[in-house]
Amino acid sequence: MFSRMTTSTPARLRVRGKAAISKKVERSQAVLDAIRNLQERGELCDFEVRTGAEILPVHRFVLQISSEYFRTMLQTDMIEATQGYVEMKGMDEKSVVSCVRFLYTGEIDVEPDNIHNLLNAANLMQLEEVKSICCEYCISEMSVDNCIDILALFKQFLCEKAKEVINFISRNLSKVMHTTVFTEIEKEDLDSVILCNATSSNSTVLWIAVSRWINGDEASRSHHTASLFSLINEIGVACLIKLVITSRHVLSSQECKDLVARSLFEMTKEKRECVEAHLDISNYILLKQWTEIYRDIFDTKTLNDDVFSFMESNLIEISTCSDFVGLSIDDVLRLLKCVKAKRLTAQVRWQIIVVWCSGQRRPIDSYSTLFEQVDLSKLPISYIQTEVLPDRDVQSTNECKDIIIEAMCIRAKRNETHRQNTFHRSASVRRQRK
Incomplete structure (x- = not known):
C-alpha cells in the first residue's frame, strides 16, 4: 500500500565565497517589550509589589536581575520570598509604581514635585539607574536658589554627583551666600566649598560666607571659626584688616586670634605694603592692640609703624572718636611730636x-x-x-x-x-x- 521510502543524500548547495555565515539579530528590545506586555496582562507573573491601593503583578526574575534589593529578598529565606509579595510601607505610591514600571520599560518621568519621593523609592530598591536619572535632572535644573537643597538631597541619598554641586556653590558663592537657605549647609560641605575656592582674590567672599554661616546658629557654630579660617590659605590684606580682626567670632576665640596673628605678622613684604591703604577709623585701634598683644611673639614693629602713620595722617579725625582716649600717653606724645602734628595750630x-x-x-x-x-x-x-x-x-x-x-x-x-x-x-x- 505504501511505497518504500528511500533515503538519498541531499544535494550540496553550490555557492561561491565562504562556506558558512553567522548572523546576529538584535532581540533585546523585542524581548523587553514582550516581557512588559506579559506584566501588563498579568501573565506568568509569580510575585506582587504592593503599595497602598496598588497591587503590581511582576516577575521574580525581572526583579532579581534589576535590583540587588529584590535579589537578596527573593534568594534568601525572607518572608516575602515565601508569601509571594512585598509591601512597600511608608513609600510614596506613585514613586513605587514608577520604579517598578521602569524595570520593564526603562522609562521614568522626573519632575520637581516627585524628585524626592523617586529618590527615596529608588534608594530603597537600589535602582542606581533611576537615582542617576534623578540626579542628572537636578543638575540640569540647578540654580543659586536651589543648589543648597540639591546638595542636601544628594547627600541624603548618596548621589555620586554631590561634588558637582559643591563646585557649583563654590563658583557662585558670592550669590549663594545671600540666599535664605545658605546657612543650612553642613559644616563639612562648607569646608569643601572653601577648599575649592581658597585664594586671596576670593578671601573676602569666603570670610563673609563663613561669618554668615556662623551667624545662622552662633551658639553651636562659633567654635568652628578657627578651623574655617585656617582653610582660607591665602587670605587677602583687605579682608584681614577690614573684616577678620574686627569680627566678634575671632575676638572671642584665642585659637582663632593666634591664627589671625600669624597671618598678620608673617605676611609677605608685598602684602605689608598694602596694610596702611586698608586702615580706617573702624579698625586702626584694633590693629594697634594686636601689635601690643603679640609683640613678644612676633615682629610687630612694621605693622605698628603703619598704624602710627595712619594715625598721624588722620590725627584730628581720630581724636574725635571714642577709641582715642584709650591710647597711652606715650602714643599721644608720639603723635603730637610728629611732623604733621606740628603743622597744626596751637588751639x-x-x-x-x-x-x-x-x-x-x-x-x-x-x-x-x-x-x-x-x-x-x-x-x-x-x-x-x-x-x-x-x-x-x-x-x-x-x-x-x-x-x-x-x-x-x-x-x-x-x-x-x-x-x-x-x-x-x-x-x-x-x-x-x-
Missing part, C-alpha cells in the same frame, strides 16, 4: 590734649607733660582765660597753672612789644610826612 593741639585727658582719670604728671607739647603763648589771652585756665585738669596741678601763667606772661610781653613796635612805626611815619 587744635590743645583741643586734642583736652579730649585725651577728659577721657579718663590720668596721672597728674601727664597733664604737664602734654601741655609742654603746645606753645600756649601762641594762643590768644582771651582763649587762655576762657578755655584753658578753667579746665579742671589745669586746676588740678600747680605745674599746669605755672605753665599757663608763663605762657600768658610771654603772650602779654609779646603783645606789649608788638604794641610798642606799632607805636614807633606810626610815629616814624608821622615824622616823615612832616
Whole structure:
C-alpha cells in the first residue's frame, strides 16, 4: 500500500565565497517589550509589589536581575520570598509604581514635585539607574536658589554627583551666600566649598560666607571659626584688616586670634605694603592692640609703624572718636611730636590734649607733660582765660597753672612789644610826612 521510502543524500548547495555565515539579530528590545506586555496582562507573573491601593503583578526574575534589593529578598529565606509579595510601607505610591514600571520599560518621568519621593523609592530598591536619572535632572535644573537643597538631597541619598554641586556653590558663592537657605549647609560641605575656592582674590567672599554661616546658629557654630579660617590659605590684606580682626567670632576665640596673628605678622613684604591703604577709623585701634598683644611673639614693629602713620595722617579725625582716649600717653606724645602734628595750630593741639585727658582719670604728671607739647603763648589771652585756665585738669596741678601763667606772661610781653613796635612805626611815619 505504501511505497518504500528511500533515503538519498541531499544535494550540496553550490555557492561561491565562504562556506558558512553567522548572523546576529538584535532581540533585546523585542524581548523587553514582550516581557512588559506579559506584566501588563498579568501573565506568568509569580510575585506582587504592593503599595497602598496598588497591587503590581511582576516577575521574580525581572526583579532579581534589576535590583540587588529584590535579589537578596527573593534568594534568601525572607518572608516575602515565601508569601509571594512585598509591601512597600511608608513609600510614596506613585514613586513605587514608577520604579517598578521602569524595570520593564526603562522609562521614568522626573519632575520637581516627585524628585524626592523617586529618590527615596529608588534608594530603597537600589535602582542606581533611576537615582542617576534623578540626579542628572537636578543638575540640569540647578540654580543659586536651589543648589543648597540639591546638595542636601544628594547627600541624603548618596548621589555620586554631590561634588558637582559643591563646585557649583563654590563658583557662585558670592550669590549663594545671600540666599535664605545658605546657612543650612553642613559644616563639612562648607569646608569643601572653601577648599575649592581658597585664594586671596576670593578671601573676602569666603570670610563673609563663613561669618554668615556662623551667624545662622552662633551658639553651636562659633567654635568652628578657627578651623574655617585656617582653610582660607591665602587670605587677602583687605579682608584681614577690614573684616577678620574686627569680627566678634575671632575676638572671642584665642585659637582663632593666634591664627589671625600669624597671618598678620608673617605676611609677605608685598602684602605689608598694602596694610596702611586698608586702615580706617573702624579698625586702626584694633590693629594697634594686636601689635601690643603679640609683640613678644612676633615682629610687630612694621605693622605698628603703619598704624602710627595712619594715625598721624588722620590725627584730628581720630581724636574725635571714642577709641582715642584709650591710647597711652606715650602714643599721644608720639603723635603730637610728629611732623604733621606740628603743622597744626596751637588751639587744635590743645583741643586734642583736652579730649585725651577728659577721657579718663590720668596721672597728674601727664597733664604737664602734654601741655609742654603746645606753645600756649601762641594762643590768644582771651582763649587762655576762657578755655584753658578753667579746665579742671589745669586746676588740678600747680605745674599746669605755672605753665599757663608763663605762657600768658610771654603772650602779654609779646603783645606789649608788638604794641610798642606799632607805636614807633606810626610815629616814624608821622615824622616823615612832616
